Amino acid sequence: MPTLEVQDLSRWYGEVIGLSGASFALEPGVTGLLGPNGAGKSTLLKVLTGQIRPSRGGVRILGEVPWGNPDLFHRVGYCPETDSIYPELGAREFIAAMLRLAGLSASEATQKAGEALTRTGLDPELRKPMAAFSKGMRQRTKLAQALALAPEILLLDEPLNGMDPVGRKETIDLVVQLGREGHTVLVSSHILHEVEQMTPHILLLHQGRVLAHGDVHEIRDLIEDRARSVRLRCREPHRLAGRLMEMGAVSGIRFTDEPDVLVVETGHADLFFARLTQLGLEDGLGIEEVQPLDDDLHSVFEYLVR
Amino acid sequence: MPIHDFSYRHWEGERSERPPALVLGSAQIRVALQRRAVKLLLLVSGLFVIAYLGILYVETMPRDGLLGFLRNIPLVKLDGRTLQIFLDRQRLLHYLICLAAGAEVIALDRRFRTLQIYLARPLRVPDYLVGKALPLLLLLSLCTWVPALLLLVLKSATTASFEWLRQEPHLPFAIVAYSTLLILCLTSITLAVSSLTSSPRLASGQLVAVLLFPSAAGDILAALTHDDAWQLLSLNANLDQVCSWFFRRELPYELSPWATLAMLLALTAAGIAILLRRVRAVDVVGGS
Numbered sequence A: 001m002p003t004l005e006v007q008d009l010s011r012w013y014g015e016v017i018g019l020s021g022a023s024f025a026l027e028p029g030v031t032g033l034l035g036p037n038g039a040g041k042s043t044l045l046k047v048l049t050g051q052i053r054p055s056r057g058g059v060r061i062l063g064e065v066p067w068g069n070p071d072l073f074h075r076v077g078y079c080p081e082t083d084s085i086y087p088e089l090g091a092r093e094f095i096a097a098m099l100r101l102a103g104l105s106a107s108e109a110t111q112k113a114g115e116a117l118t119r120t121g122l123d124p125e126l127r128k129p130m131a132a133f134s135k136g137m138r139q140r141t142k143l144a145q146a147l148a149l150a151p152e153i154l155l156l157d158e159p160l161n162g163m164d165p166v167g168r169k170e171t172i173d174l175v176v177q178l179g180r181e182g183h184t185v186l187v188s189s190h191i192l193h194e195v196e197q198m199t200p201h202i203l204l205l206h207q208g209r210v211l212a213h214g215d216v217h218e219i220r221d222l223i224e225d226r227a228r229s230v231r232l233r234c235r236e237p238h239r240l241a242g243r244l245m246e247m248g249a250v251s252g253i254r255f256t257d258e259p260d261v262l263v264v265e266t267g268h269a270d271l272f273f274a275r276l277t278q279l280g281l282e283d284g285l286g287i288e289e290v291q292p293l294d295d296d297l298h299s300v301f302e303y304l305v306r
Numbered sequence B: 001m002p003i004h005d006f007s008y009r010h011w012e013g014e015r016s017e018r019p020p021a022l023v024l025g026s027a028q029i030r031v032a033l034q035r036r037a038v039k040l041l042l043l044v045s046g047l048f049v050i051a052y053l054g055i056l057y058v059e060t061m062p063r064d065g066l067l068g069f070l071r072n073i074p075l076v077k078l079d080g081r082t083l084q085i086f087l088d089r090q091r092l093l094h095y096l097i098c099l100a101a102g103a104e105v106i107a108l109d110r111r112f113r114t115l116q117i118y119l120a121r122p123l124r125v126p127d128y129l130v131g132k133a134l135p136l137l138l139l140l141s142l143c144t145w146v147p148a149l150l151l152l153v154l155k156s157a158t159t160a161s162f163e164w165l166r167q168e169p170h171l172p173f174a175i176v177a178y179s180t181l182l183i184l185c186l187t188s189i190t191l192a193v194s195s196l197t198s199s200p201r202l203a204s205g206q207l208v209a210v211l212l213f214p215s216a217a218g219d220i221l222a223a224l225t226h227d228d229a230w231q232l233l234s235l236n237a238n239l240d241q242v243c244s245w246f247f248r249r250e251l252p253y254e255l256s257p258w259a260t261l262a263m264l265l266a267l268t269a270a271g272i273a274i275l276l277r278r279v280r281a282v283d284v285v286g287g288s
Helices: A041-048 A070-074 A091-101 A106-119 A135-147 A165-180 A192-198 A216-222 A237-247 A269-281 A297-305 B020-033 B036-059 B068-072 B080-088 B091-101 B105-111 B115-119 B125-143 B145-159 B163-167 B171-195 B200-225 B228-233 B235-246 B257-278
Strands: A004-013 A016-026 A029-034 A056-061 A076-079 A153-157 A184-188 A201-206 A209-215 A228-234 A252-255 A261-266 A287-292
Touching (some): A004 A041, A016 A041, A016 A056, A016 A201, A029 A165, A029 A192, A041 A056, A041 A153, A070 A076, A091 A106, A091 A135, A091 B020, A135 A153, A165 A184, A165 A192, A201 A216, A201 A297, A209 A216, A216 A297, A228 A237, A228 A269, A237 A252, A237 A269, A261 A269, A269 A287, B020 B036, B020 B125, B036 B080, B036 B091, B036 B125, B036 B145, B080 B171, B091 B125, B091 B171, B105 B200, B115 B125, B125 B145, B145 B171, B171 B200, B171 B235, B171 B257, B200 B228, B200 B235, B228 B235, B228 B257, B235 B257
Parallel strands (some): A029 A184, A029 A201, A153 A184
Antiparallel strands (some): A004 A016, A201 A209, A228 A261, A228 A287, A252 A261
16 A cells, blocks of 8 residues: 555646656655656655645545645654755754754763764764764765654765765665655655665656656666667677578677677567577586666666666 | 454543643743753843832932932832833843744744644644743743733832822833834734744744844844835834833834834734644645
């Protein structure tokens, strides 16, 4: 059952369209929110967090409308893209103050703030003010305030921005873990390979519209009007190339610098893979590796957006 | 089909019944009271109260005593006139309190972009505004109706008489009504000005300009044209007029007190309207 549903959602600012007729539903797990700058990602997250009223259409989070419904935000955590901290406060103090707004007692808020900081890899006993924090530490603090109450829904806007490689890895692992635990996590990022490490499930926005939604490999399969590239490693690439041309379903073959590798272009992926399986059974060709080159997130993104 | 173990446990502890506005307000009050300027202004306000306690003390002394002659001085008496002076003459102090404890509060949230975190919490915009207004409401109350009513209570206790109430039955209403109007008007103007910028310094400068320039302009134009109607521009003049009206004293300007009251209410409403427009999540397009 979807925990987050968006139906025909539009939001415009005067004549500028922020979102246009977006519809999708999310279930527990991690979904990557992708799109170039100005695609509507931040607008979508602000509508989902009840900060902006939709111009048209509707949003339901855990069955409730977020706009004008502050009680819902006991169950939703939001990590904004921009720095949103008081530099003179310590991280624990800041998060505890925010948790107190959700009705926690002072002691419980401090305890939960400490636990959340630990989970994001920060020392809860760190006393220095956040003004002295690195960008990565501030990101972790924002993330900690979002997940401090283990909300069912987590909306993370570019949580990896400014983090060092170790921080990125740890945060990616944390997001994956949150998804496994059953949170519904919508995480926006413009760094595709990082999203790919978090989830194969994506929501692609472009010019305010939902361009694609689903598993990245399934989305690639749906793109039929563009040839797919498949990298093959085998013992006899020239013989394999000949056999491939004979069997059809291949629009081009090129050899690479590696002597045992060839790249095949096909416009009929299903037929191609079925015949390749037959070829694989033939003696002598020695197909060792089959690697689709363009059903990664980057290729799908490039194809759909550019 | 993804596998989720649903191992997370959402916090289901007991929530406090305290309204979030009060939680936010308490934190804001603590921050305000940590400021040296605010402490100093409260101290100065306390000196006013001590001076009036002195008046009260003199009033209870026998006329033929050592310091009994002091009772013959017209202003050494706690009545409607002196209480009006008590409220009216602290105006500069009230302005300084607004400057010290209110000018920066929303500007800082805009600067540090914390509004979006607040508004994605179980907190409505009115809760946020009330929370941010609480320090000003408290501090201004501590310099206006709280000590004024306390002085009246002390007067009744020390003289064991409610004669003052028989002579000036409007006094409690005048104190509370004028103080409420002053506090609401100054608080809404201060917070509105604070919400107009993300620079705390600029907010303070703007507040000084808003509090002083219209008053100066009103005075100058009224003097040049010999027409008190220009004093409607002046916050000071409007407050003076309403204060005198509530305390049933001679009005200082040839203006309808209803017009000045309407002006003050309009300023308060304009401040609230600005706040409701400015205090929201940053619009993604437009970047306001």
